[in-house]
Amino acid sequence: MRPADQLAQFVAEALKEGRSRAEIAAALQQAGWAQNEVTEALNAWADTGFIPPVPRPRPYVSAREAFLYGLMFLALAMTAWNITTLGFELIELWLPDIADSYSRYNVGTVRWSISVLVVFFPLFLVMNTRAQRAAHADPGKRRSAVRKWFGYIALFLAALTLLGDLIAVIYALLSGDLTARFFAKAVLVALTAGLIFLYFSGETREAENAS
Structure with missing residues (x-):
């Protein structure tokens, strides 16, 4: 699995468990992820409080x-x-x-x-x-x-x-x-x-x- 996919999966699972975005960001930064990588991974999910987390629309290629x-x-x-x-x-x-x-x-x-x-x-x-x-x-x-x-x-x-x-x-x-x-x-x-x-x-x- 690519690092970006691992990051996306971790963020999704953490949000499902009810972890706050601040907690997730702190854990990822402590593990060595860059600030822009953490921000991008969190921004991929809408901040609605809905469980499971709702994905934001992403660019596509046709x-x-x-x-x-x-x-x-x-x-x-x-x-x-x-x-x-x-x-x-x-x-x-x-x-x-x-x-x-x-x-x-x-x-x-x-x-x-x-x-x-x-x-x-x-x-x-x-x-x-x-x-x-x-x-x-x-x-x-x-x-x-x-x-x-x-x-x-x-x-x-x-x-x-x-x-x-x-x-x-x-x-x-x-x-x-x-x-x-x-x-x-x-x-x-x-x-x-x-x-x-x-x-x-x-x-x-x-x-x-x-x-």
């Missing part, structure tokens, strides 16, 4: 949700990437730099980005809407560990993008290369990553509250 959220994550990534790519090409067109011989408006890239967005953006909207409706109909789905991981990974990547974008702007400013075209691209990246970060901040907050 293979079906792993597939759906994985596909939704792919749709989000492709949408964000191609919105940025399309925006870059339009900025190249609207704010040309004559001094930059490598700056060219690529029609093929624009067509490809539009094609990707036509497929993946509606896919993300449909799947995200279905996930939201399912969570409202069954609040237990907000405890999905897959949903929580999806939200935190999206937050992590968005935060990295925002930090990298800020570093690039500061470097260009210090180098004297902060042109209007460069600044417009940086703003586009910041807006895209910022919207994703704000949206999934709310998502992860709801998931934490449901846990």
Whole structure:
């Protein structure tokens, strides 16, 4: 039996015998269990005084949700990437730099980005809407560990993008290369990553509250 399972079993048996939470915590700490381990084990059971102890809802993992959220994550990534790519090409067109011989408006890239967005953006909207409706109909789905991981990974990547974008702007400013075209691209990246970060901040907050 794993140590975590032994701890959970001990806490359950102690609560069944009518031991107080303070007594259980003191015994476990005396035996060498860490404070966070003791707190987590006790929090797994509702403090209702009911015998046998009532378990609290716990996060769960579903293979079906792993597939759906994985596909939704792919749709989000492709949408964000191609919105940025399309925006870059339009900025190249609207704010040309004559001094930059490598700056060219690529029609093929624009067509490809539009094609990707036509497929993946509606896919993300449909799947995200279905996930939201399912969570409202069954609040237990907000405890999905897959949903929580999806939200935190999206937050992590968005935060990295925002930090990298800020570093690039500061470097260009210090180098004297902060042109209007460069600044417009940086703003586009910041807006895209910022919207994703704000949206999934709310998502992860709801998931934490449901846990």
